[in-house]
Amino acid sequence: MKLLNRFLPHPLLTLMLTVIWLLLVNRFSLNSLVFGFFLGLLIPVITQPYWPNRPKLKKPLKLISYTLLVFWDIIVANVTVARIVLFMPNSKRRPAWVEIPLDIRTPEAIAMLGGTITMTPGTLTADISAQGRSLLVHCLHAPDTDEIRDEIKTRYEARLKEIFG
Numbered sequence: 079m080k081l082l083n084r085f086l087p088h089p090l091l092t093l094m095l096t097v098i099w100l101l102l103v104n105r106f107s108l109n110s111l112v113f114g115f116f117l118g119l120l121i122p123v124i125t126q127p128y129w130p131n132r133p134k135l136k137k138p139l140k141l142i143s144y145t146l147l148v149f150w151d152i153i154v155a156n157v158t159v160a161r162i163v164l165f166m167p168n169s170k171r172r173p174a175w176v177e178i179p180l181d182i183r184t185p186e187a188i189a190m191l192g193g194t195i196t197m198t199p200g201t202l203t204a205d206i207s208a209q210g211r212s213l214l215v216h217c218l219h220a221p222d223t224d225e226i227r228d229e230i231k232t233r234y235e236a237r238l239k240e241i242f243g
Contacts, residue, residue, distance in 0.1 A: 136243030
């Protein structure tokens with residue numbers, strides 16, 4: 079097992095790099111697959127010293143449903159933002175800063191939450207408190223900041239807390 083960890087330190091990263099390589103070359107062939115797999119093996123081995131404490135995922139399969147949820151939310155938010163920008167007069171827009179108190183503590187989970195918020199159109203993670211206890215989020219249109227805060231906590235943070243433990 080120790081030998082396997084030495085040559086395959088991050089199996090999911092190896093798989094992801096292989097898939098990304100196949101998407102980048104935009105053509106599937108055996109050569110592309112082999113070279114992508116080679117890169118997927120080589121890059122994690124070279125970068126292993128920079129990963130001293132790999133994040134522990136309590137429920138890694140839940141990451142798939144989280145990713146699908148985020149993709150769906152991005153699509154819905156694009157339509158919502160387009161509607162706000164195109165049809166809502168400036169005088170009716172209610173941009174706001176929302177502070178999101180955090181229950182999650184691992185840096186990876188906090189970074190993932192901040193990235194999720196930023197990737198979703200209409201919201202932007204602007205800052206994290208010095209102790210990592212809250213995020214400052216800007217919303218394009220937030221008539222009820224408490225509702226936005228609660229939605230982020232239940233929709234995203236609760237799932238990340240379950241994934242990262």
